Amino acid sequence: MKYLTPGPVQLPEIVIKSIARQPQFHRTDEFKELFKNVIDKLSRIAYGTPIIAPGTGTFAVDMMVYNYVNPNENVVVPIYGEFSERLAESLESRGAVVHRIKWDIRSVPPYDVVEDFCKKIGNVKAIAVVHNETSTGVTNRYVEKIQDVANNIGAVLLVDSVSALPAEPIKRRVDVIATASQKAFLAPPGAAILFISKEPRAYSFIPPSMNIQKYLKMVLRNETPYTPPINVIYGLDASLSYILEIGIDRYHEIHRERAEFLYNSIKLEPIPRKQFRSYTVTAFYTDKPREIILELKKCGYVIAGGMGEVKDKSIRIGVMGSITLDDLSKVVEVVNRVVDR
Template sequence: MKYLTPGPIQLPREVLNYINNQPYFHRSNEFKEIFSSVIEKMEKIIGEEVLIFPGTGTFSIDTMVYNYVNPNEDVLLIDIGEFSKRLGESLISRNARLHIIKSEIGDVVAPDIVEDYSKKINDLKAIAMVHNETSLGVANRYVEKIQDIASSLNAILLVDSVSGIPAEKIGKKIDVIATASHKAFMSIPGASIIFYNIKPRNLDKLPPSMNLNKFIDMKKNLETPYTPPINVIMGLDYSTNYILKIGVDNYAKMHREKTDYLKNLVKLKPVAKEEFSSNTVSAFYTNNAKTIIEDLRRKGYTIASGMGNLAKNIIRIGVMGDVNFDDIKNIAEVINYYD
């Protein structure tokens, strides 16, 4: 079975070989050496400080919210899909006063609208957004402009880029970015990852597992407060080498080329507007989602169905990891047979 899914992704054999080792003791020099290497490379790839801790993309989002938003603070959420709504659920659980601005399906909210809406909120503390909306294959490429808007209002920008970076690039420093190990960073599930340009601003005590200040303090000595996802980090050691070897720009371009090839072959209507079509995940409308997915499985391929209200009406295809043009051609032939 080969996985062209939004994540976890089809991992290259080399990554799996790196992972298939006895975990190091996390207080040993052996672990510190590989941990230091991964941190250095990830910070070079993104250009911000990084924290790596056990968890998923969802836990990364929750941790970001709880470290950077305090109860009863006003937060603007830019809603462009299902994972935007999940970000909103996290903010609600933090007892934030949530203001929501929503886009049409497949589109994003223009920066001038975000700015006008933000200015109407008296004491805005944060803007929260999804950079790469996995549920619809939509990339919000206004993220840098929205950072400027947040900064101009003395608010912070919180970004979910779980299926985005580094294949869907951000070209400037962002206040906080939450992501995970098992998508475009090309390792196995198990690591929550946060890049930050400003330190946590929570005013109350947090559960130890999500208190980023503990991780920041221990990082100085190349340690973590608790047992880290050691074998995930081993996988990241290989994948970050690979990304830096081919270059971050080329890594993003490689994903764009595979996505363009997919969209040129598949006859279905894409969900995302062309200018916001994600590099990593594509979504297409269809009346035969279940049949297509089942037939592809019989032929050795797994893709994903839709989410939320569109669960039965779209298919989602990821091109991250060990996915080649022949794979894309093969699945396109099956899809086009039904539509």
């Protein structure tokens, strides 16, 4: 089976091999050396101090929320799918007053709309956006511009980039990014990854396992406050070398090429409008999601169904991971065969 899912993704052989090692004791000099290398490599992916915590995407997002938002504060969240709704729910679990900008799931609100909305609310402490809506394949390419909006109104910007970075890069410094190991980072699930450019501003009720201050203090010593997900870090060490060897710009291009091949070849309507089409997770409307998924499985390919309001009306094909254009051609052929039936 080959996995063309929204994550976990098909890992390169070298990554799978690298995780098959005895996990070292994390307080040894040898592990600190390895950990330092991984942090250095992450520093070349995005701006900010990278931290790694045991957990996956939802944990990374919760960690960001609980360290940057206090109960009763106003937070603005543009909503364009399941994961932006989950981001809002994390904020509500924190006790924040969440102001949703509900938007058509096929696109995202322009940054000036976000700015006007925030100004109307007043006293907004944070803007929280999903970079890539894994549920619909919609990418928010205004992230950097929304950082300007946040700066203008004195708010912090929280970015959920779980299924985007580093295949969909963030080219400027933004306040906080939450992401995870198992998607475009090409490692197994188990590591929450954050990039911190602004000091945490929440002051209480932060679970110790989520406390970014504790992680920031330890990363200076090439350590983590608690047991890290050691084998996943072995995987990250290998996959980051692989990605950096390709280069971030080329890595982005590769994903764009793969995604555009699908958008241009599959005889189904993509969910996202043209300028918001994701280059990591493609999503298409269809009335035959089960048939397509089963037929592909017979041919050795695993893709995913829809989520949220397009649950039984769409398919999602991830283009991250160790796949080739030949794989994608076969997938297109099978999908189109079922569509034409």
